Amino acid sequence: MNKLLVIGLDGAPYPLIKKWSGEGLLPNLAKLIENGCFGVLNSTMPVHSPTAWSSFLTGMNPGQHGVFDFVRRESDSYRLRVIRANQIPQPSLWRIMSHQQRQVGVINVPMTYPPEPVNGFLITGLGTPDYTTYTYPPELSDELNEQGYRVNKKFFYDPERVDEWLQDMHEVTEIHGRTAVDLMKKKPWDFFMVVFRNTDEICHFFWRHMDETHPSYRPDEPDKYKHAILHLYQLADKWVGEIVEAAGPHTNVVIMSDHGAGPLYKDVFLNEWLWKHDWLKFTDESSGRRHFNAAVRRFGITRQNISDALTRMHLHRIEVLIKRMLGDKILVLPRDERPEFFNAVDWSKTKIYSFGYYGQIFINLKGREPKGIIDSDSAYLALRNEVIKKLYELVDPADGQPVVDKVYTREDLYHGENLSYAPDLLVVMREHTYITRKGYEFADKRGEIFREPYTGETGSHRPEGILIAAGPDIPRNKSIVEKKIEDLAPTLLYLLQCDIPKTMDGQLITDIIDSQLLNEQTPCYTDVPTPLREDIDTIWDEAAEEEIAERLKKLGYLG
Structure with a gap:
């Protein structure tokens, strides 16, 4: 059995990776593409990091794992709580591998805090509070702290302190790269994974500097800002090369992203629109x-x-x-x-409300919401159909053009035991250049529906991420037909000769597996459940949740 290395480039967009690797600007990724497979890895709906990473690590659609945003409404109130890894009801990829006696090393994958015991080691990623135990085994945290390891950046985007922010992003990327190479050499492993997260964050705040078609592009800005996204990706590419080299020749390599990226033009305040239609009442x-x-x-x-x-x-x-x-x-x-x-909404008089990223709309349903007022299936369907019809009529007064591309119902997209957490409607607007965002449910001016983002972001997510694979069990020079992010989990298990849970929604990606291996090794699917995770002592209270909420806000994810 060959080893398996997965490197995540959070938010890496397929068009940019294709262009820059083709131009020789990302030589290590280009070498992997030349010697292996390359294609689009489609993200989840909504196209959001917590949702996509949860589908990656479980092999399931969001209706199964129940993660649709960084937050979730409490079942007995309308308070929104940050979701933690131990609230995902299915076993993680590394939990399954560990149970089947594979040794694993996991670094900086989002949606992994609090850390879970594995057969190896795990360092948590996005969603980790500062000054806490963030590893398994717990003593690894002290060892890494002595070496200057940081899960999180020190600084957040501030237009008055851009250079400081860029330097911090490069420093953290270096730290994660060095740590990966060091632990790869010191620890035994069959499966190793590291995620570089700043490849996503820089696209959120620096897209306009690169994109000459963006309304906020300024041609007179310094080249270091125009090329800042490329420069960070080149740093990540350098570490891809060093990590792949450290892994050795008998290793299958997978490079992936949870979603892509593209321009962002406006935030949309759907609660203001619902208020105008008398479907939502404010306190x-x-x-x-x-x-x-x-x-x-x-x-x-x-x-x-x-x-x-x-x-x-x-x-x-x-x-x-x-x-x-x-x-x-x-x-x-x-x-x-x-x-x-x-506190802002009068729930006893509200029929519909919105929170979260990328156009999530919820009906205030009796029996599901604590103060729900829609009390029958027929009333639910009639209201939902009315809202869909009105959404397609929504126009931006700035140009008089329709905003909504597509409105999905929950049953269009999801299935599973956690469907109750799903939005009733999901709205895609102008190819994701118009979005809603958690924490900005209301405009400063009552009734204002559209405006440039308060956060200063000029980039956001797209469905088209990347999938690159190369190694002894991977065919050469092959294009990959578009696959889903949940397809990776069963594929990675297969490459490690692990049994694949039948409960997974993902399908084996045969495009990236050599025909000889497919002929010799029949996929083995199992009904035997993997034991649920065990938790270790970590900090999680109101203060820790507040810290994570503030961190996500400053990253542009929460208001």
Whole structure:
């Protein structure tokens, strides 16, 4: 059996990788493409990192694993809670491998905190709080901390501190690359995976610098900004080369991304649109809580502003410790200038609401939502059909053109035991150049539906990610017909000669498997369940959740 190496380039878009590797700008990826297979790996709907990575690591569609965003509504309220890895009800890829006696090494994959015991080691990724145990075995955290390892960046995008932000992204990419090579050489492994996340974040904030067709493109900006995305991808490509070399010749290599990237033009506030159609009601603007929030905001006393100030003074660790001592008392101060989602809506009079990324709409259904008012299947279907009809009539007044490309119902996209978490409708707008985003459910101006993103982002996600495969069990010079991200899990298990759970939705990607291996090794599917994960002691409380929410906000994911 050959070893298996997977390198994730978060958000790497197929068109850019094809172009830059073809031009020789990404020589290590180009070499893998020349000696193996290359094609499109389609993401999930919504085209969102937590959803896509959860499908990757379970081999299942979102209706099975239940992750549609970074947050999920509490079953007994409208409060939105950050989703953790131990809330995904299916076993992870490395859990399955470990149970079948394969040794694994996993670094920086999103949706892996808190860490789970594996046959090997695991270092968690996006969604990890600072100053906590982030590895299995737990003592690996101390060892890595002594070496200067960081899961998270120090700084977040600020248009006044762009160079500092870019330097931080390069430093963290270097740290993750060095750590991967070091652990690959020190630890035994059959399966090894590392994800470089900053290849996604830089596209969110720097797309306009590269894209001459973007409305915010400025031709007089320095070349270092115009080529910033390419330069970070070249750094990742350097580490791809070093990691592949360290893995050795008897290793099958898979390079993948959870989704692609492209330009972003406008945020859409669907709750404002629902309010205009009398489907959503807001709470009383003169409530006591609103007066309190307005008063403290006038003095700049918000959780966001305090966090920013402490981070700039290099006192972030003190901030984290204070929050953990305060517990849920941190919620006394407003997070920023916006109303909290669960307090802003009069749920007893609201028929429909929206939260989350990429056009998720929910019907306030009696028996599912705590204050649901739509009380029958016929009323549900009639309302849903009415909303779909009106969505297709939605136009942007700036150009008078329709906005909505497609409206999907939940049954169009999903199936499975966690379908109850799925949006009732999912709206795709202008090929993902118009989006909704979590934390920006409401506009500053009541009734405003469209505007340029408050976050300063000029890029966002696209369905077309990348899939590159090369190695002793991979055919050469072969194009891959478009595959789904959940297809990778059964394919990786097959390459490690593991049994494949019959519960997986993903299908074996025979395009990337040599015909001789397919003839010699029949895929083995099993009904035997993999034992559920065991948790180790980590920190998760109101303060930890608040820290992750703030981090996701500053990455552009949460408001």
